[in-house]
Amino acid sequence: MTDHGVHEATPTNPEALKGQGPARRGRGRTRDSATTAAILDAAMDLLVEEDLRKFTIERLASRAGVSKATIYRWWPSRGAVALDAFLNAVDPHVPFPETTDFLTALRFQASALVRVFRETPAGHVVRALLAEAQSDPDLADAFRTRWVEARRDSGRAVFRRAQESGQIRSDLDLETAIDLVYGPIYYRLLATHQPLTDKFVDDVTAYALRGLAP
Structure with missing residues (x-):
């Protein structure tokens, strides 16, 4: 509901949540924005498709087209990258x-x-x-x-x-x-x-x- 001329821009489809947030800094190295976006979008896809308990760094690396080492360079665990994917998608909305x-x-x-x-x-x-x-x-x-x-x-x-x-x-x-x-x-x-x-x-x-x- 909107009052006093305030307009809402909340997305109403899954694709609208992709690539919305800024890339975050990693653990000691500056992240490549395109690679970060690919990883976070792939993470959201996997989180939607299956339970978080089945969400693995191996599957994420394969879906994003990057190495496991790249992911571990920037995130310490699968929970950390899953949280970043969620925040990246939702924060702007x-x-x-x-x-x-x-x-x-x-x-x-x-x-x-x-x-x-x-x-x-x-x-x-x-x-x-x-x-x-x-x-x-x-x-x-x-x-x-x-x-x-x-x-x-x-x-x-x-x-x-x-x-x-x-x-x-x-x-x-x-x-x-x-x-x-x-x-x-x-x-x-x-x-x-x-x-x-x-x-x-x-x-x-x-x-x-x-x-x-x-």
Whole structure:
């Protein structure tokens, strides 16, 4: 849902998620951007096609047309390259918009996140990453730092501006407030008991705002 002239550009097909993010620096050597893009696109393809437990560096190297040594030069594990593939694909599509209206910003970003999870391979991939992270402490830490905390940092800034402008209560615990909005999205994503719909996002943000408002 979009308000006040804010336009959404969230992709609605798997191909739209390819090659969107910037190449990241590797472990000691500058990455070739074309090779990095090929590896990350191939990784997303494999993650969509099969369970992360079947995702191997050997299969990735074959699909991307590179050597295993090239992949290991830039990523320490299959979980690390899988996470980079996910972030590279999804990060550009879930920003907060440039608007001072709190509800507009919240609906826009939450709607973008839900559509990416619902209409692209990202929903499948994030479920696989979270499952793998239960037995891979390094992946769990990287996922929290690079995905969860990065998103929450952006959210905190939006919530603080809303507090300063009087749109939400000044005495709120921001961590709980953010969980109130985004917790239901991840619950539906993981439990799959109900669909992630646009109406669901509208309802969650509207209900949350009632509790957050001054």
